[in-house]
Amino acid sequence: METETFARLLTDQGQRLLTELREYAPEEELALATRLRREHPAELVSAALGQARLRQRAQPKFGDDAARMYFTPNGVEQSTRRSVAEWRAARFSRLGVARLADLCAGNGGDAIALARAGISLLAVDRDPLTCAVAAANAAALGLSELIEVRCADVTEVAVDGFDAVFTDPARRTAKGRVFDPAAYSPPLSWAIEAGRRTPLGALKVAPGIPHEAVPEDAEAEWVSDHGEVKEAVLWFGTAPAADAPHRATLLPGPHTLTGGRLPDPPAGPVRRYLYEPDGAVIRAHLVAEVAARLGATLIDPMIAYLTSDQLLATPFAHAYEITDLLPFNVKKLKILLRQRAVGTVVIKKRGIGLTPEELRRQLKPEGPNTATVFLTRVADTPTMLLAQPVAQPAGGWM
Numbered sequence: 494m495e496t497e498t499f500a501r502l503l504t505d506q507g508q509r510l511l512t513e514l515r516e517y518a519p520e521e522e523l524a525l526a527t528r529l530r531r532e533h534p535a536e537l538v539s540a541a542l543g544q545a546r547l548r549q550r551a552q553p554k555f556g557d558d559a560a561r562m563y564f565t566p567n568g569v570e571q572s573t574r575r576s577v578a579e580w581r582a583a584r585f586s587r588l589g590v591a592r593l594a595d596l597c598a599g600n601g602g603d604a605i606a607l608a609r610a611g612i613s614l615l616a617v618d619r620d621p622l623t624c625a626v627a628a629a630n631a632a633a634l635g636l637s638e639l640i641e642v643r644c645a646d647v648t649e650v651a652v653d654g655f656d657a658v659f660t661d662p663a664r665r666t667a668k669g670r671v672f673d674p675a676a677y678s679p680p681l682s683w684a685i686e687a688g689r690r691t692p693l694g695a696l697k698v699a700p701g702i703p704h705e706a707v708p709e710d711a712e713a714e715w716v717s718d719h720g721e722v723k724e725a726v727l728w729f730g731t732a733p734a735a736d737a738p739h740r741a742t743l744l745p746g747p748h749t750l751t752g753g754r755l756p757d758p759p760a761g762p763v764r765r766y767l768y769e770p771d772g773a774v775i776r777a778h779l780v781a782e783v784a785a786r787l788g789a790t791l792i793d794p795m796i797a798y799l800t801s802d803q804l805l806a807t808p809f810a811h812a813y814e815i816t817d818l819l820p821f822n823v824k825k826l827k828i829l830l831r832q833r834a835v836g837t838v839v840i841k842k843r844g845i846g847l848t849p850e851e852l853r854r855q856l857k858p859e860g861p862n863t864a865t866v867f868l869t870r871v872a873d874t875p876t877m878l879l880a881q882p883v884a885q886p887a888g889g890w891m
């Protein structure tokens with residue numbers, strides 16, 4: 494879409510069209526488009542339909558806000574989901590940030606959360622349509638007073654006088670996802686320097702960032718939402734304790750765990766309970782911290798499953814009661830599941846090549862009961878553990 498066409502969506506006629514598309518359903522698109530084209534220019538109808546589709550795609554990330562917001566296709570994909578952006582904005586706010594430069598602002602996912610946290614910001618992006626969309630979002634959500642949008646190359650923006658810089662480099666090109674940090678736009682090395690230019694800095698990176706790539710002076714945070722790891726952030730200027738350069742934050746909650754300097758926990762025999770640490774904990778290399786809180790050991794030196802005879806409440810791992818420990822043998826597992834009338838199998842795996850889909854095809858489970866199967870290694874031996882999830886006991890978190 495051209496910037497001029499997008500601007501027409503913001504006129505009264507464009508807004509009327511978007512209102513008509515509030516209840517947009519893809520299966521009715523053809524009939525709807527035909528009807529709307531009788532009264533409105535075809536180009537505007539296509540633009541409005543495009544926005545209706547993007548709003549629907551954005552709903553899981555932005556919830557109710559999505560219906561009032563505007564998007565570019567790339568912007569929907571690359572934007573930070575509301576829960577994560579709000580968590581980060583709250584942290585900036587707690588750290589005393591009042592004025593921030595949001596470098597690579599995109600459609601404004603982060604900018605909106607930052608402004609709602611009371612932070613005034615300069616939101617910079619080099620793509621004119623993206624900037625127009627970000628400005629329209631600020632207006633639609635009543636945040637224009639706090640968000641100044643500037644269309645520029647971030648590498649040419651002076652950040653003197655700001656309390657903080659937040660950089661969210663583009664990690665996608667027309668060819669797809671970019672894995673090499675040097676190929677981020679702007680490159681990771683530039684964004685790291687930007688993070689050091691103001692009293693506080695933060696930089697969003699892929700959660701798979703190798704720990705060797707985290708600079709010594711950064712605090713690295715991995716964030717998950719409903720158990721799915723969403724991103725890592727390198728913070729500058731937060732002065733973490735020497736023994737706690739890593740942070741795992743689990744949303745909703747929030748539950749935050751810090752550490753990163755403990756040696757790996759010891760491995761031991763499989764006990765009554767199995768704990769599956771959250772992905773953010775694993776990425777942040779904080780499994781040892783969770784093991785210490787639970788008094789748990791690893792089931793294998795190379796596998797991030799913990800085991801203990803005690804059931805303790807923790808937000809950082811899901812707990813299961815183990816019912817069976819079998820050598821890795823699909824036929825035996827199939828017989829056992831038949832005997833127990835298990836038709837719903839949740840399959841988890843770590844350290845084993847067989848995919849859950851392949852195992853499910855082989856098992857053909859049938860029956861009213863449910864079980865969780867862990868395909869893993871115990872003392873370096875391929876093993877199957879049958880288990881049932883257990884509710885966290887009442888009382889304080891460990």
Ligand SMILES: C[S@@+](CC[C@H](N)C(=O)[O-])C[C@H]1O[C@@H](n2cnc3c(N)ncnc32)[C@H](O)[C@@H]1O
Binds near residue numbers: 601603
């Ligand atoms: C990952 S998106 C930002 C998403 C944003 N934080 C949000 O939550 O909506 C990255 C953005 O960086 C912009 N960008 C990439 N390189 C840039 C540069 N050198 N200067 C300004 N913007 C740039 C792209 O246009 C893209 O909109």
